[in-house]
Amino acid sequence: MSLRLAVLALLDIKPASGYGLLRRFQTSIGYFWQTTHQQLYKELHALHAEGLIDCKTFVQHDKPDKKVYTLNAAGLVELQQLLQKPPQLPKIKDSFLLKLFAGRRIAKATLIAELNDLEQQHRAQLAGYQAILDQYLSLPPEHQQRYLYPVQTLKWGIGLEQAWLGWAAQCLHDLAELPDDMSAVAH
Amino acid sequence: MSLRLAVLALLDIKPASGYGLLRRFQTSIGYFWQTTHQQLYKELHALHAEGLIDCKTFVQHDKPDKKVYTLNAAGLVELQQLLQKPPQLPKIKDSFLLKLFAGRRIAKATLIAELNDLEQQHRAQLAGYQAILDQYLSLPPEHQQRYLYPVQTLKWGIGLEQAWLGWAAQCLHDLAELPDDMSAVAH
DNA sequence: TGAACCATGTAAACGGTTACATGATTTC
C-alpha cells in the first residue's frame, strides 16, 4: 500500500509519466523508498482503473509517446486517507552489514576494499543530496513553500549519509587493528 | 539468498532453535535484517534438507520440545561462498518518511505527535544497543574476539540512531516554524 | 482472567525482482 502512497505523493506535487516518475523516485525519495518500472507501471494502471489519476497521451516525434498522469480529486482523497494510517517502523535490509557481521569468515582485505568502495558511493550520494538542497535553497521563497516537507526528508538522507561516513572511517580504523584473515581458522 | 546468509552467520556463532534464532534476529541484527518465524522455520527446513545444518530435538517437560540447529562443515562452506558475493546497496523502506514527504496534506499536529512518538522509540533502541555494547565491553578479551565483527554492525546501529535523533530534533524545530495544517487548502 | 512467553508449523495472498520484449535517438 505504501508504493501507492509514494506515487500519489509525487503526483500531488506535479504530474508525470511512468518513466518520469521513476526518475523522480530515484532522485527524490530513492533513499527511503525504491521501486522499479515494472511495479510502477502496474500501480499506475491500477490507480487509473480506480479513477484516482487522470491520463493524457502525448505524441512525440523524436521520442516514444508518453502518458502523463495527473492526480485528481478522488486521488487526493485517497492520498489523505492513506496518510491517516499510523506510522510503521522502517524496514532496512543491508546485506553488506550481514557480510561484516560474519566478517571473521572473509579475508580482511576483501572487507576493507568493499568498505572503501561503498564509502565512495556514499560520498557521491551525499554530494548529490547536498546539491539538491543547495538548489532548493536558491529557489524563491514562494517556490520553497511547496517543498517544505520534502526537504525535511532530504535532510534525513544527508544526516544518514554523514553518519554512515563517520561510522565507516571508525570501522576502517578498528579493522586495521584486528588480526588478519580467520576464514580458514577453526574456532 | 540473504536470509540464508543471516541464518548461517548466526548459527556460525552458536547453535540455536528456530525460536531462539528469532530472538537473536530481533536483538542482534534486527536493525539491518528482519524476519518472521514463518520465514525462519521454512529456511531452517530447507537448510536441513540440503544437509547444511544438523538438528537435534530436545525434549522439555515444562516447555514445548525444541529443535536445536548446528552449522556443519558443509554449512560453513556455503556460508563462505555466500560471503564471496559482491555487496549490494541497502534497501530501505520507510513509510513514515513518505508521510513526512507528503506532510502538507496532514494536520501538522499529527505529524509532530508521530515524530515525538518515534523519537521515544528510537531513544529506547539506542539505549538498548548501548546496553549491548557495554555488555560486550565488559567481556574478557578472549570472548570479545568472537564478536569483533558483529560489534562493528552494532556501532553502525548506534550511529544510525544518534543521527536519527539529531535529525528529529532539527525537524521538530523546523516544523514549529512552518504554517499550520494545509490539508484542506488548494494549491 | 488475560497477556506474554515458549515452541512449532501450514497456506494463501501480496509485494518485489528478474527475465523477456520492442525500438528510436543521442552520446562516447
Add this chain to the structure above:
DNA sequence: GAAATCATGTAACCGTTTACATGGTTCA
C-alpha cells in the same frame, strides 16, 4: 560500434506478510 536515455509493457518467479493452527507455563 556500444552504451545510455527515452518510453512502455507482460509474465514467471521468489520473498515477505498475514491469517490460521495448537497448547502448556508464568506473571500481574
